[in-house]
Amino acid sequence: MSAASTPSPSSPPGARPATTTGRGRPPKLDPARTVEVALALLDEAGLDALTMRRLAEAMDVRAGALYRYFATKHDLLTAMAEVLLADCLDRPLSSPDWSERLAELARRMRTALLGRRDGARVYAGTHATGAHTLGFADALIGVLREAGFAADDAARAALTVVHFTLGHTLEEQAACQGAGEHGPADPERLREAVTPGRYPHLATALPVLAGTDSAAHFEFGLTLLLQGLRALGPGDTRPETA
Template sequence: MSTERRAPLDRRRVADTALRLLNEVGLDGLTLRAIAKELDVKAPALYWHFKDKQALLDEMATQMYRRMAAGTALDPADTWQERLLKENRGLRTALLGYRDGAKVFSGSRFTGADHGREMEAALRVLTSAGFTLAQAVRAARTANAYTIGFVTEEQGVRPLPGERREGYDIGERARRLADYPLAAEAGKLLFDDYDEQFEEGLALVVAGIEARYGIT
């Protein structure tokens, strides 16, 4: 710990520390003061690197993306369907690795150009399959938005794997909605088996893209 604290303070070190702290305190508890305390510096020292919390969130999202890209095995020979499936499975896995990961990632702006390489490769797979660039962008954006939205809702129930937020007991929910049998039964489908739910929803998105643009 002392060795880490003597290391030079830079943007990456601050962001990495913030990501570690995120799992302990969540997004609401992630303040510049808390991060500075973890780094054993005064809070004003962080403003040399980040003008505000959103600037820090942008760097955190960038680090999350870099780690995701490094851990997702892509093949230039992928079909466009395979590429969308792999990328969005990888995104979900990455976001689930952090408490409130989807909230941090959503709406943040990448601070570097690293993502350009992966974006270029993904768009090339889609356009080579017959999509126009505009169609490729819409298809990728739709799948991406589905994944981020899904994980946001998932983490509202399970902040981290193995945790479950109070108030999401399926049996209790069914008892409260006993007068509405379909809504009561839907709880098992809404708040459990998230892996299966995600895969089914992603398959629907891909099938919808196929149907919309007629590219198989």
């Protein structure tokens, strides 16, 4: 007699429940282990090389077995994205100031995405609804609501923080992959193209544009974003949209 399928507490969101054998042996394949192996392959070969077939080979199972838990590759990426944010709320925020708390959450997200090869590409467009993703979103909106922002403004501000952080990290990781291949990260190619006579303003900004201090670029953009939110101000009395 076979045992019933039961969901595992640690199963990634969107995954179907694992099935135990009649004799109580652990399943050869389960959602959590599948995501773990997929993340290892991601670090090893990158997102473009992460296919369901390659993942199945790494787990020594048939490719069709993976679809018991993840109907599509997008479902798998959504589960992987959920894991990426696992450590973003592992410790309390350090500042009582709302803007600093918001900045700290943005920095934690950037660090989490940079912690995996192609992490930003994995996260982009997945819209996970697991505890890590929803908890992070709740923390962002909570900081703003506690500061006095209207619910609509808090929601849009949280989306802006996430989109800025995600977009910046996408560019960072793309630049790293393009380095040495005459891609967007090749500063010499940019220096050769920007001649002072033809592009005088770009020439004056070239030290920054051709620089590799991504953290400084991120902090500058984050500062602008926070200044804009301060200008909007908590306690705005504009009516919320229906």
